[in-house]
Amino acid sequence: MMNCGLLTNKNEPVPLKSIEVDLQVQGHVATVTSTLQYVNEEKNPLEAIFVFPMPSDAALCHFSAKIADKEIVAKVQEKQQAREEYDDAVSSGQQAFLLEESDESGDVFRLSVGSLPPGQKAAVNFIYVIELSVQADNSLRFCLPAVLNPRYTPAGTGGGIVSEITSTPSGGVPYSLSFTVHVNSPNPITKIESKCSLEPLEFLNTDHTKAKVTLSAGHKFDRDVELFLHYQNPHQLTAIGEAGAPTAKPGTLMGDPVAMLSFYPEFPKSVMSSLASCGEFVFVMDQSGSMACNMHNGPDARSRIVSARDTLLLLLKSLPMSCYFNIYGFGSHYESFFPKSVEYNQQTMDQALERVKKIEANMGGTEILQPLQQIYNQPCIADHPRQLFIFTDGEVGNTKDVLNLVRKNSDLHRCFSFGIGEGASTALITGLAENASGYAQFITGTDRMQAKVMQSLRYALQPAVVDVREVWSGVSTTRLSPPIKTIFNGQRALIYAQLKGEECQKPDAKGKISVQYRLGAEEVTNTLEFSLNPTENSGLTIHRLGARSLIRSLERKEQDEGADKDALKAQVVDLSIQSGVISSHTAFIAVNKGSGQAVKGPMLTRRVPTAMRFGSVPMPKMMRCRGAAMPMMMPCSAPMPKMCGMAAPMLLRGGGAPKPKMMFDMAAVQPQSGLFGMSECADSGMDPETPKDPLLQLISLQKALGCWEMGSTLAEVFGKTEEELVKQIPAQVDPGVWATLLALIWLHGFQMDAQVEWQFVAMKAVAWIQTQKVVTLAECVQAGNSLLGCQVTEDALGI
Known part of the structure; x- marks a missing residue:
């Protein structure tokens, strides 16, 4: 059995000792501060590389390291320049830290801890800001990702920083997690919930607008930490202004005020009951080996693929007559139920159900690009808008290529995406929906997949808010967020704008924004007045979220044919350096230039294997990689003769080789029984005679x-x-x-x-x-x- 931590010659763990997370919530926005405590107990200097997940819509805006009593604050630089400075520092014996975004996916980051001398302690600190997503019950969701599923790298595309894995039983993880939450809301806080055990909620004032809560002692960071915040009056339309940084140049993004508008339209009952009877519904189901993993680790856990089969049954029974539909299964290859979408009737429904019964997690890796290309090559059906439903556990290595394809075809369809199980890529799941005017859902723990999928089907069949337009009065603005294409019932949009002009300098100046949109046959206008002279905020949370939104828009434009890539990259780098928000073209670099002793002895690279939820299965030597990792869980309870699902990788700088397909080949794993009565997974803990639902x-x-x-x-x-x-x-x-x-x-x-x-x-x-x-x-x-x-x-x- 493998141990965990940086390993000594005696197979003893060494460096990552603790993780401390502080969450500061301001209404619908949160600031997250994480501190990682390292120590090198070996006799040689070492280099650890730490790969960790982060929500794809987060704005990483601060990185620093404290070595002994000296703190080094990182600066943002162009990525290649930062890498070269890091290499120079490490080779000269200086202590250096490099933090960069993965080239493959925007929700994966790599931290290189360079040249940590023997006996040296280091505390790594990073801060990001994020919008909290709105849930169906009007709560706000925050997720601290613990799980980074392996990202399957298609053959011929090369390996990246997320292409190799190490794992270890969760009970052996030697580091701890401390997680504290402070909430400050304009509206009273009614409750805070979590699937993890929490200490009792502590209100800090009499009107319940401020509160504090912490994770219960002894929590093992082997699963995502989700919080659900409930406020009174959750639908209230709000605008928040934030003053620019006093040290920034006026006229720049960080020097001018920025406003954030929360747009949360209400849908009348007449619209809610109006359902379309037409459409082309294309269901794309992940059948890769990792879909044989269980949804959670409880005694009644069912595999992802069993839940997916039952969900497809429900969808097929719920479709309106005379619509069109098709189903695709994908893994290392793809198959469709019909050569092209067919009209929905008793015969085609029965044919599809017979195929659904035979769906298994036996198609190897996770290559979603080819089935999407095939779907987009099919001509659209007149008067039947195409609605794409994609189900995956998000283990894809070429996320940016997939999203670019979806965006290029966004005028032809809407995309509803579903991330199955903990660790699904937020960049992939949210990106699919955002790029095609759809809606993203994450299904974790004991969540019923069917309930969330049917909610999205209702969105697909109901009229949505379209033709959204904004009219600003009393102030000049530059829009930072992309135009809003579609909003569904229960969905919120945040609009960021840079405020310009002398009006912003006048005391008690007011601005006004009117949001106009069409809902069904009705034209609607919402108007809101807000202060143009906001209170200074040293945190600059809204500025950075606005910068993040603009950076992502520019990065997407780089993928367009005929785009001036050099000019767009220069804009991204300039905006990233100005705002301190990392991008695909920049990295955080920190160097302790006062440590300049030459490295003595060989530089060691060590790994911190990640948490595995059930038992221990030794990995083949070919899969053992070097580096260090955050505590992540192994999201699979099925037998693992062929390595079905593994946790977050820690590896050497320079990436790894393409992942062998055998990693995700689950043909040897028997599927669990579901509605269709198939055989059980050997150690799923379920009774083979479990009654049907x-x-x-x-x-x-x-x-x-x-x-x-x-x-x-x-x-x-x-x-x-x-x-x-x-x-x-x-x-x-x-x-x-x-x-x-x-x-x-x-x-x-x-x-x-x-x-x-x-x-x-x-x-x-x-x-x-x-x-x-x-x-x-x-x-x-x-x-x-x-x-x-x-x-x-x-x-x-x-x-």
Whole structure:
């Protein structure tokens, strides 16, 4: 069994001792400060390389290191220049630190800790700012990533900094995590929740607008730390102004004030109930080996691929008649259910369901680029807008290439993306949705995939806010964030703008912004007044988030054909250096120039293997790489004869070789049982005779038109016999109508907690019953209630 930490000759861990994280929340924005404590207990100087995940929409804005009593604050430089300065410093015996973004993905960073002498201690500190995402229940979500899944590197593309892995059992991780949260909100805080254990919430004032909470003692950083913040009046439209830095030149981004507008439109009930009956729905399912991993480590855990199969069943049953659909599975190669999208009817639905039953996590690596190219090469269907649903655990090495392809085809479709399991790439999942006017969801822990997917299907079928326009009054502005294309119900947009002109210098000056948009057939205008003379804020959080937004827009433009790449790169580098926000073209470099003794003895490079959730499986020698890592978990509980999923890599500078496909070949791993009754994964901890989910069993029996047929399997769902159902049919009522009414009554009587999952199948059922013109409907509902033991009214059924 491998140990963890920087390893001595006696196989003892050495350097990373602790991680301290401080989270400062201001309304919808957070500042995150992380401190990593290192010590070199070996007899030789060493170089550790630490790869760690960060939310893709974060703005990394500070990096420093304290060695003994001397603090070195990093500066932002052009990336190649920073690398050369780092190499020069290390070779001359100076202590140096280099922090840079991965070339493959914007949510992965590499920290090189160079030339740490024997016995030397070092504390590494970095700060980033981030927007908190809005959840379906109006809470705000913050996630501290612990998991960095392996990024599959397609053959022929070369290896990058995330292409090799080391891992170790989570119980052996020798470093600790301290996590403290301070919340300051304009509106009262009602509660703070987490899937991790928290100490009791401590309110710091009487009106509950300030609070503090910490992780419970003994927490092991083997999973993402998620927080959900609940405020009163969460839909309130707000504008926040922030004064520029006093030392920055007026007229520059950091010298002028910046405003952030939170735009959170409300949808009337008439719009919420309006659903489209057309569209081309293309479902793209990850079938790589890592999808055999479990969703979580609880006793009732099911594999990702089993949850995906059940979700596809639910989607197929929920589609409107006469739409078009297709399903793609991908891994090292891809397959489609049909040569092109087909019209949705009973026959095509049945054909697709037979294929869904056979879906397994047996297609090798994770190459999503080719199936997307094939989909975009297919001509769009007239009057059927294309809606793309992508399911993946996000283990992709060529994220930027994938996002560039999606963006080039953004006018042809909307993309709804789903990150499955902890460690899914935030850059990939959020980028897919952002670049194609869709919506991103992350499914972790005990989350039900079906509920989140059906929420996105509702977004795809409902009208959305479009044609968003902004009119500023009383001030000149330069927009920092990209134009808003689409907003769905429950979705928030943040708008950043640099405020210019003499008006900003006048005391008590006010500015006004009007946001105009179209929702269905209605034209709507929201107007808000805000101060042009904001209070100075030394943190410059809003400035940096605005800079981050503009930097990302410029980086995307670099991918356009005919773009002046050199000019755009120069803009990015200038803006990055000015704001202190790292970019794809810059890096943080810190050098202790007072340490200049030549290195004595060979420079050692060591690894800190990462946390593995279940048991220990020694890795093949070819997979053991050098470097150091943050504590990450192994997100897989399936047997690992062929290395299904591994945690965050730590490696030598210069990257690694392309990953062998055998790493993700899960053909030897048997899938778990789901709705379709397949065999169990050997050590999943589940009983092979686990009962089928009655809700999904009921849904699986529904016909494409929306009705159910009488039968013994349907009766089994209700806990009855077919004879009992038939015996209670009211006079002159068709058995199909009776069966469909019973299904609706059962859903409303016993499955209201899961209504978001069955809402569309129920709507189809209601529409079908209305076409049957049942004369004795009230009598049928009463008889159904009596048979099933419910008290559901006709109004509740919506008939």
